[in-house]
Every structure is written in C-alpha cells, then in structure tokens.
Amino acid sequence: MSDLRIEPVSGEAMLREWRHVHNAIVPPAALTLDEVRERAGRNRLENAYLGDTLVGCSTVRPPAGEDAVATVIARVLPGHRRTGIGTALYTRGLAHARVLGARAVETVVLAANEDGVRFAAARGFTETERYVLPDEHGEHGEHDEHGEHDVWLTLRLTAADTP
Template sequence: MDGDAALQDLKDWQHVHNVVVPPFHLPLDAVRERAGRNHMDVAYVGDVLVGCSTVRPPEGDEAVVTVIARVLAEHRRQGFGEQLYARGLERARESGAGVIETLVLESNQDGLRFALKHGFAEVERYVLPGLTIPEIALRLS
C-alpha cells in the first residue's frame, strides 16, 4: 500500500472511531500512534466506508487481546460487524490470545447487543476521568 492510501486508511479509521465513540475523539497523531502498536482495519463496500476494527496485542499473564469492531449507524444490521469481528477474532487467535475481550460504551446499545449475542459477558463498568458515559468491558465466554 502506498503512503497516500495508508494515510487515507488512517483518516477513515479515525472518522469511524470518532463518529461511533465521540467521547474518545482522537486526533490523527493519536491514531498514528495506535496504528504502531495495534492492528487496525477499515471496511468498505466499493468506495463507501462502513466501519473499522482494532485488535490490541496480547497483554498480561492471561494474554488478553482486545477486539473492537465499529460500524457506522447507517450500515449496521447488514453483516459488516460480523465480518469485522470474524477477522478480528482470527487475528487475535493468531497472536496467541488466551482471553478475548471487547469494549463498548454504555450508550452504544447496538454494540452492546452485538457483543452479548456473540458470547461476551460483562466483566466491568467504569467511567474514565473527564467523561460521563460508562465504558463496559466484556469477556468472551
């Protein structure tokens, strides 16, 4: 992938992230930094941006891998989340995941239903400093 295409993918990932998770608005420099440590993917239908995903590498003694799939509201319930999630799970398992987790904002009821439907169970709710909407950590059963 050439530099222009890679930059556009980062900008598209940033756009989806910032629309789906507005309390965690990320500037492009932060997205670049995350891309250096996480696997980040962008999903399109033709030239239309539909979603993005993040797979964080294994952490801790349990080798916890976090898999997050985000789909723009107008493209939900069309199977794109399934595809992003399946690719994320595959990458997580390839990386040696002992445990797979995901994170969902409490206000994202679509995302929470998706996670619960796919075998995740809530393990923790917390509010990060400066924010008011709880984030929910869920673990794959």
C-alpha cells in the first residue's frame, strides 16, 4: 500500500472530494458544500488517495464534554475496503485525537453500513447508543422502503483501548 496518501483537506477541490466520499458512504446524511466548509472549520478532515484515486476520507471531532470524548470516523469507498485504507485512516485519526487530549474515543456509523459496523467492532468499539436523526422539520427522517428510519449507532472504544 505504498501508494496510499492521506492528506488534510485544504481548498475547494479537496472539500468537494471529501464531500463525495462522505455522501457516498452516508447518503441519509448527505452534506452540501457549505456544510462541509463549516465542518472543516471545527473538525479535522482528511482525504485518502491510492495513487491519484480518491478512496476514502476521515473526520476527527475534537474532545468535548467532561469525559473529553473525541469522535474518529474513517470512511472508505466500497471498492477499496479490506485493503488497509480504513485502518490507516483510523490510526491517523486516533493519533490526532490523542494529541488533542481525548480521554475517550467514539465513532458514529449508519447501522445499515455492515462493513462499517464490523470495522468498528474489530477495533474494540462497542455500541453505546442507537438513534434516528430528526429531519429539517423536526421529524425523525424519511422512511425507507420497509417503513424504517435510518438508524445510527454511536460506538465507544472499550476502556482497554482508550487513548
């Protein structure tokens, strides 16, 4: 994987690339470019490239609250999973969370993303919360074809694995 490059997002082109990966992985929470710009102002966003091909992105939300909980999210496009890219993104994100003073680390995964749930569990994350995000009208989202809402999981590293 010597061709893997992970770079902090800077500039409009990289913001658009980060948005592309984010929206491909979590379509129920698709973001506008303005929303991505706002997130880039408060979180660390990175893009992953294999050679010149965009393959993933990550988000590190700084520690917050009394427990100093940081959020680390690694996203890899489906055609590039199980190749070490997610691990590389996660490892960098976890290291950055530690530099920021995180005493605990969480991640957030769309429950329907079975690969993402498995990835988090394999790294020691356990589910702490299951929820549905309200839509812009305060309702709890659109129903899918089965009458279900998009369910999100918050997972936290177990005590032995925390920073």
